[in-house]
Ligand SMILES: Nc1nc2c(ncn2[C@@H]2O[C@H](COP(=O)(O)OP(=O)(O)OP(=O)(O)O)[C@@H](O)[C@H]2O)c(=O)[nH]1
């Protein structure tokens with residue numbers, strides 16, 4: 078079975094339903110008031126972290142997720158219903174990146190955590206809301222906002238609680254086998270373990286559990302591609318605690334120093350993780366040799382535990398230390414969670430550019446091209462009844478400060494304003510009431 082842990086998917090939020098343009102009809106009434114209801118919200122695509130899934134494999138076969146469109150509003154003030162959100166379950170430890178920008182969109186590290194990755198569009202408003210004393214029969218309504226659409230790169234990093242790191246042959250797999258339910262391959266030659274393996278460790282009382290990850294051995298020069306390289310460190314970059322497994326008989330202090338240098342070159346924050354040293358294979362040396370090694374290792378400032386995976390020595394102390402020292406998920410997340418994109422909708426910055434065009438009589442017409450500021454989107458929403466909505470829109474633009482902004486860059490009475498191809502006449506904003 079291939080271990081798929083990087084996957085690209087496409088997520089498409091549903092469009093909002095359109096607002097309705099309708100007028101009340103009743104017997105004996107010539108013309109009733111506007112009664113168009115609002116459109117419902119489009120469905121969003123949401124990622125949810127679930128425990129107990131170890132690969133993204135589950136998602137295979139389906140690469141595209143599209144949420145439904147909100148229902149349209151109707152007359153008699155009937156609002157369209159919202160479309161349902163689509164929830165995609167992914168394993169705890171999944172990070173989603175925007176495939177185009179490379180930015181992190183979601184970092185799911187605790188079970189049950191949710192993150193919207195493609196927003197459904199808001200529903201359009203019906204014509205009833207646009208009625209005012211001066212506009213009693215608005216002949217326009219909004220269309221729904223388009224849903225967000227993008228490609229995501231999902232990356233799964235095993236979120237084991239504890240990661241075993243060490244040189245090849247140090248006895249990592251032997252320790253995993255001795256402490257957990259896992260059955261890794263163990264052999265007296267380096268690079269026996271070729272891909273990460275997880276095991277579940279139970280506390281003595283059997284109430285608490287933690288997961289332990291065994292990864293291929295690391296050697297000096299791994300950051301330059303020696304051995305199996307550092308690729309597998311990705312899997313322990315999200316563990317909350319490291320156990321350095323060292324063979325007591327082969328200069329453990331030197332090995333630890335080399336290991337830490339490799340880890341540092343991959344990701345310096347790995348060295349800030351909670352860690353302890355399992356000084357392994359103590360059955361192979363005299364007691365004083367182990368004591369000297371332990372003293373030497375003391376300078377690293379980490380707890381040292383003497384163990385023998387083969388002879389099952391010191392294992393209950395090691396197990397106890399794991400449960401005692403493991404930082405809580407919440408505490409860990411405070412310092413290690415990736416910075417992800419916020420849920421706020423970002424309005425692109427307003428850009429104003431003056432264009433001068435000669436008309437057929439040789440008169441120069443000044444046109445202000447407007448980009449950003451959310452104005453084009455605003456117009457798009459009235460695409461169905463642009464002419465009828467023009468006066469309303471002009472008022473909105475004024476309230477949102479467009480004309481003031483134009484004035485600051487030198488707009489004059491008689492200039493035109495072009496927003497997404499639609500032309501308005503610029504007028505001086507003499508309204509002092511809002512100062
Ligand atoms: N005497 C003794 N031998 C051990 C002990 N722990 C592991 N070994 C032996 O050391 C050898 C390597 O053990 P592994 O557990 O495969 O080592 P590893 O660190 O997983 O090695 P790689 O997967 O190659 O990185 C095997 O022959 C084990 O039986 C121990 O505590 N005492």
Ligand SMILES: [Mg+2]
Pocket residue numbers: 249250251262263269270291293
């Ligand atoms: Mg191994």
